[in-house]
Amino acid sequence: MTEGARAGDDVNVAQAGEPEAASRREPGDVLVRVRGLRKHFPIRSGMTRRRAGTVKAVDGLDFDIREGETLGLVGESGCGKSTTGRMVMRLLEPSEGTIEFGGRDLTRLSRGQLRPLRRDFQMIFQDPQSSLNPRHTVGTIVGLPFRLQKVTPEGGVKKAVQELLELVGLSPEHYNRYPHEFSGGQRQRIGIARALALRPKLVVADEPVSALDVSIQAQVVNLLDDLQSEFGLTYLIIAHDLSVVRHTSDRVAVMYLGKIVEIADREDLYSSPKHPYTVALMSAVPVPDPARRESRDRILLKGDVPSPMDPPPACRFHTRCWKAQDICKTQEPPLAELTTRHQVACHFPENMPTEDGAGEAVLLAKPAPADAVAAGEGAEAVAETSAEAPAETSADGAAEPVAESSTDSPAETPAAASPKAPDEAPGKDTPPTPAP
Ligand SMILES: Nc1ncnc2c1ncn2[C@@H]1O[C@H](COP(=O)(O)OP(=O)(O)OP(=O)(O)O)[C@@H](O)[C@H]1O
Numbered sequence: 187m188t189e190g191a192r193a194g195d196d197v198n199v200a201q202a203g204e205p206e207a208a209s210r211r212e213p214g215d216v217l218v219r220v221r222g223l224r225k226h227f228p229i230r231s232g233m234t235r236r237r238a239g240t241v242k243a244v245d246g247l248d249f250d251i252r253e254g255e256t257l258g259l260v261g262e263s264g265c266g267k268s269t270t271g272r273m274v275m276r277l278l279e280p281s282e283g284t285i286e287f288g289g290r291d292l293t294r295l296s297r298g299q300l301r302p303l304r305r306d307f308q309m310i311f312q313d314p315q316s317s318l319n320p321r322h323t324v325g326t327i328v329g330l331p332f333r334l335q336k337v338t339p340e341g342g343v344k345k346a347v348q349e350l351l352e353l354v355g356l357s358p359e360h361y362n363r364y365p366h367e368f369s370g371g372q373r374q375r376i377g378i379a380r381a382l383a384l385r386p387k388l389v390v391a392d393e394p395v396s397a398l399d400v401s402i403q404a405q406v407v408n409l410l411d412d413l414q415s416e417f418g419l420t421y422l423i424i425a426h427d428l429s430v431v432r433h434t435s436d437r438v439a440v441m442y443l444g445k446i447v448e449i450a451d452r453e454d455l456y457s458s459p460k461h462p463y464t465v466a467l468m469s470a471v472p473v474p475d476p477a478r479r480e481s482r483d484r485i486l487l488k489g490d491v492p493s494p495m496d497p498p499p500a501c502r503f504h505t506r507c508w509k510a511q512d513i514c515k516t517q518e519p520p521l522a523e524l525t526t527r528h529q530v531a532c533h534f535p536e537n538m539p540t541e542d543g544a545g546e547a548v549l550l551a552k553p554a555p556a557d558a559v560a561a562g563e564g565a566e567a568v569a570e571t572s573a574e575a576p577a578e579t580s581a582d583g584a585a586e587p588v589a590e591s592s593t594d595s596p597a598e599t600p601a602a603a604s605p606k607a608p609d610e611a612p613g614k615d616t617p618p619t620p621a622p
């Protein structure tokens with residue numbers, strides 16, 4: 187996690203203010219290397235259970251996670267985040283692709299071969315209530331990894347469990363209590379203690395705070411941060427809440443309909459989002475300062491997310507993108523490194539630096555004349571000014587994105603969250619329809 191990510195203990199993560207510039211750690215070696223990862227779920231129907239279709243939940247992901255870093259994975263509900271996390275944990279078999287962990291391809295290992303490696307990667311689940319067996323005591327729950335892996339810690343399992351409880355801010359006396367005797371935040375601490383029992387290298391946290399009361403989200407985020415510093419953990423943090431990702435991640439990957447559309451260092455992504463979908467998501471992030479909030483333009487993406495059973499061809503975002511042109515419907519943009527450590531899958535990215543540093547868009551594909559292109563054919567972006575405090579703190583909230591541009595990041599940058607007028611950009615980006 188980032189140093190600047192630390193929020194006050196009693197502060198909602200979403201309202202913890204702008205993170206300070208993070209001190210960049212030198213990235214370590216690659217711990218996790220994912221290539222061509224796919225998960226297609228067959229859908230069956232009828233008495234004969236014949237195959238009625240395929241959900242392309244994850245459809246070709248490439249990304250690395252380096253030792254000691256936190257990669258945030260963000261996107262709207264149903265875009266494939268949890269499926270990705272579960273495949274990285276090998277709780278779900280990939281349809282295609284490789285997942286290397288410390289140089290070994292996990293997808294080629296049998297269950298037996300995988301078992302001893304499992305202690306190196308552990309998962310924290312979204313719902314601490316359902317992920318803890320209500321019939322087991324805390325001692326049994328947190329001690330389970332030792333028993334499963336047949337590990338006898340020095341001093342015995344009980345002592346080790348009690349130390350873990352203290353580590354996550356619980357009392358050793360909680361050892362004999364049951365999950366229902368704890369609050370949501372405490373239950374998540376129990377889940378964290380269990381995940382850390384065997385001192386894993388990688389922790390996949392799927393929506394680790396979204397089930398928690400906002401008042402304790404920051405406490406859990408800070409705990410994860412402290413534990414990372416203490417044990418040199420590597421995190422994959424999955425969240426639909428952009429504020430959580432912003433406060434926890436060194437790098438952020440943005441997913442849309444089973445694909446990564448943008449991946450970059452956190453500051454770079456938030457100050458200069460390049461994929462139009464990221465721009466829309468970022469502009470929905472709430473700003474604590476009401477004065478700045480009022481000056482933001484908001485982008486409304488029209489329409490629902492298409493079905494992962496029948497995703498749009500080429501660029502999957504083209505049905506909702508205000509910049510879509512013909513090429514977007516016929517040629518899939520590759521996830522390419524457009525600036526240093528910043529990969530984007532878009533033919534017409536935003537916020538590209540120019541030679542004079544003006545920050546105008548640099549087009550990767552030759553656009554059609556502006557008047558020959560329909561405005562995204564149903565993918566209408568609407569800029570509006572709203573004095574309302576945005577309720578949305580999440581990618582879900584931006585499914586009907588209510589995105590704002592503001593004087594702070596990311597809309598501070600010229601093009602962020604403010605789609606250009608036709609004569610403004612050299613590429614004649616298809617403009618959004620201004621709100622009345
Ligand atoms: N076992 C399954 N069988 C069929 N479809 C599935 C299965 N698991 C997930 N899916 C589908 O795969 C897609 C991705 O699901 P996933 O749970 O990974 O999304 P997500 O990004 O984690 O969403 P959320 O933010 O709501 O948790 C969804 O369309 C979901 O309905």
Ligand code: SF4
Pocket residue numbers: 461462463501502503504505507508509510511514519531532533534535
């Ligand atoms: S400009 Fe084209 S390639 Fe880029 S996100 Fe929009 S539709 Fe996709």
Ligand SMILES: [Mg+2]
Pocket residue numbers: 267268269
């Ligand atoms: Mg999920």
